[in-house]
Ligand code: TEU
């Protein structure tokens with residue numbers, strides 16, 4: 415076995431904060447930095463040791479701050495750079511660390527760099543973005559290739575002024591930076607990284623980290639006959655200069671002992687993933703693979719029906735993320751939620767009233783038993799779920815959702831049936847579900863905004879705060895929150911086994927139960943999770959059934975020896 419070095423970020427548990435929806439301190443309906451500062455003690459009480467702040471930079475908010483117009487300023491409704499300095503200091507004062515989102519594949523079209531770049535073909539910053547002339551087919555102007563963007567449509571936007579197209583893998587308002595240009599890279603490092611490292615941040619979650627180096631820009635193969643634009647993720651991700659670019663970034667990060675977790679979409683090959691996160695490669699500390707969160711999605715993400723996956727598929731996705739640290743010097747992550755995903759209870763457990771709490775606890779137990787750095791998304795610790803089917807389409811604010819709905823409408827000539835299916839899919843998978851205000855209490859606006867506020871929160875608060883809110887759960891020993899706290903303590907108490915141990919799925923084909931083992935130098939634990947809504951016999955594989963075992967923890971109080979309750983999870987220590 416490769417013995418890997420222990421680093422603070424390996425044993426860390428990270429709590430992800432979405433500034434717009436965490437806590438609104440001044441009653442304008444938008445969360446803010448003062449709101450985050452006011453709840454740092456709450457965050458710390460969960461038992462996490464690092465916070466990750468989603469983009470709080472200045473931005474026109476076309477894609478909720480992932481379209482940055484100034485890396486060195488804060489979006490005014492969130493606060494100021496001084497507020498950020500205070501947040502960093504207050505976080506450190508509580509013995510926690512803080513990481514920021516580093517979004518440098520693209521900027522906003524309102525960033526000064528792009529404004530210059532688009533102003534003329536001879537502007538010194540022209541080459542800082544990716545400009546190409548049109549192609550003409552039978553005299554008709556066409557973009558340089560057929561690539562489909564992440565939010566639908568072509569990745570190319572025609573710019574009238576200089577009569578060329580620019581590349582945008584996301585919204586047209588998010589032009590891709592040209593990483594081939596050395597001067598651009600230096601400017602990115604200085605403005606987006608060093609500015610904040612100098613202010614004491616402890617690292618970055620690196621957005622779309624594998625898209626900086628694009629591969630060949632030829633047409634993508636046709637996988638969607640009815641469309642002019644084709645999936646090209648395998649062409650614009652993991653290009654030939656990725657290693658070089660990440661090496662450069664790493665040189666800066668190392669100076670500050672800063673950690674990185676890169677977002678790594680469209681990379682199913684584990685060997686490629688290991689190259690990003692192997693310690694000796696000096697690229698990234700860890701990445702978010704998409705294997706687990708992509709489960710049940712269609713070719714067009716939302717082009718599917720709710721729960722279109724099997725438990726064996728879910729388990730095998732987790733196995734792929736666990737296996738990359740087996741006999742390597744690589745490191746991995748554990749997460750079921752983030753701001754781009756619907757709620758995990760709704761997707762992988764059950765949000766039926768009688769199952770919400772049990773399945774929330776079971777998923778917490780599962781996460782805490784897996785190896786790697788653990789990430790929890792705000793509200794996950796409370797067992798928050800997706801918003802209801804009855805909510806109107808106007809409650810969906812995310813461009814990913816609204817673009818999809820518009821596309822279905824256009825492609826089916828407003829077919830009622832197709833639009834109903836699209837909405838059902840969005841109710842299950844849309845990013846919006848993670849972005850509603852955190853349910854703090856049963857008060858007005860679920861305690862997200864001050865009670866005397868006039869402005870409505872920017873997204874509608876959940877209707878079930880009466881059953882699920884932070885205030886109530888803090889004093890309820892049977893709550894999802896109380897169970898997360900207990901599990902995080904258990905994870906700390908058994909750090910070798912639970913955070914670093916070798917993982918094995920003991921019964922991959924089992925459609926009801928997830929049974930996996932963790933081993934570390936002679937120590938062994940087995941986790942058993944019932945993913946169904948009915949009781950199941952505790953059917954342990956022979957080798958485990960025959961060895962002496964001691965119950966470490968169950969998600970159910972007074973659990974029955976040979977029988978798992980609906981959505982019960984357990985961990986046994988084996989002698
Ligand atoms: O996401 C990049 C990404 O590839 C997906 O997770 C993306 O959300 C999906 O393709 C949409 O269907 C990152 C951020 O996490 C996301 O919030 C941003 O919208 C995106 O980059 C652009 O910056």
Ligand code: CA
Pocket residue numbers: 437438439440441442443444445446491
């Ligand atoms: Ca506010």
